[in-house]
Amino acid sequence: MSREAGRRSGRRPGTSGAREQILAAARSAFADNGYDGTTIRRVARAAGVDPALVHHYFGNKRQLFVDAMDLPANPAEIIEGLVATGDPEDLGERMIRFMLNVWDQEEDRAPLVAIVRTAMSDDQAATMVREFATTEILGRIVKAARGDNQDLRMTLLASQVFGLLIMRYIIKLEPLASAHPETVALAMGPTFQRYLTGPISQASSIGASRTERSAPVERSSTNISSDS
């Protein structure tokens, strides 16, 4: 990791692998601190090189992010495979097992966490994620599973996927963060499955719940302005 750091200038002897070290440091930094929270100077220090070397290889910060986030696999293909494999009644649990299988490996998770963190940072980034998720990922899953209310099912599913991702890997709420993948698959599987193929527009809770119910809390319609 650390060669002699005291050299004044010029090329270091031997094969340094500095480019890969910069990429690894960038992945880690973006995942931990988000895009804005990551400085090129800190990435460079973590990689043991000069900040200018980062620009030498990647041009600018945005390109460093793009190169560091380079996803190993095409999500579209993976989804096609998942959907085509087993019978649709198992798709929910299969999805969970697959996702945890990938994300429980830190080096595979880092790019995704970094992207999610960045997506939450401001409105513009959120829009990019919305469009990508809509067209590239979610549509394929739900289309392959059932017919009615596809769009709503898609977004319900997305909400639980995001919630799982955030709670397990970002907020790290225990015991979910350390739970065995199979525990999660069993606990969340029915939720995924119901969003995919179950009933979602009837009052189908466990006890016999009344369907109509008045709002239990009255809204306070106060406004902030103080101009009387």
Added chain:
Amino acid sequence: MSREAGRRSGRRPGTSGAREQILAAARSAFADNGYDGTTIRRVARAAGVDPALVHHYFGNKRQLFVDAMDLPANPAEIIEGLVATGDPEDLGERMIRFMLNVWDQEEDRAPLVAIVRTAMSDDQAATMVREFATTEILGRIVKAARGDNQDLRMTLLASQVFGLLIMRYIIKLEPLASAHPETVALAMGPTFQRYLTGPISQASSIGASRTERSAPVERSSTNISSDS
């Protein structure tokens, strides 16, 4: 909104309400851009005042955030009321209706969105949210509902609450973002209810799913280093 902007210096005539305008601009800015993405200069410009006035009133950026985020109600009390009101079999739907009732009002939602955005920005903020959510909010809900696996139920619930919050108000994925509250209550109610009081550790999917299943995807154990 805009008084005469060309005055050179000194106090402006009349009651300006600048302090409230700064707070409103800060809430909006923190909600849209997160903590780091919000600059005091932009808040000041949106409020039509000089940046120094922000420091005059709030001292520093952190305190501006705290004052702007000042929540209108005590979450602990609200939860106690929700839990005590009806029978436990309805708690899931009641929670959803209540949350949407509050968050669908933009001025009530802004502080929460700002806090969530900030919580996602880096690890340190995530830790703060984790501790607050654990001790102040989630524990009370689940404790009042059922006995077994309380901690796991709590985090499962949190994942779906966060997912809903993020998808509806931050990523704004349609049709969930614009769906009628009752639609959401009916669609997500069973999920909430099952996490609260339903079975969560058995293979209880809709079709007869086999309980044990080998991993459907083989892990690629490649590492990043290129040193051959």
Added chain:
DNA sequence: CGTTGAGTTCAACACTTGTTGAATTCCTTG
């Protein structure tokens, strides 16, 4: 061995940020 080019560092620029102290204008109280 000389040349060329890639790897690497140094030093600096232009910019933005949070923050501060002094100066100016108005309101309020006597």
Added chain:
DNA sequence: CAAGGAATTCAACAAGTGTTGAACTCAACG
């Protein structure tokens, strides 16, 4: 109307940022 204090702005500082160009050192190739 005089005085004190609050509201407001101006101008500046120190720190940190992404980025750039020049300089230096090594490896490879003829």
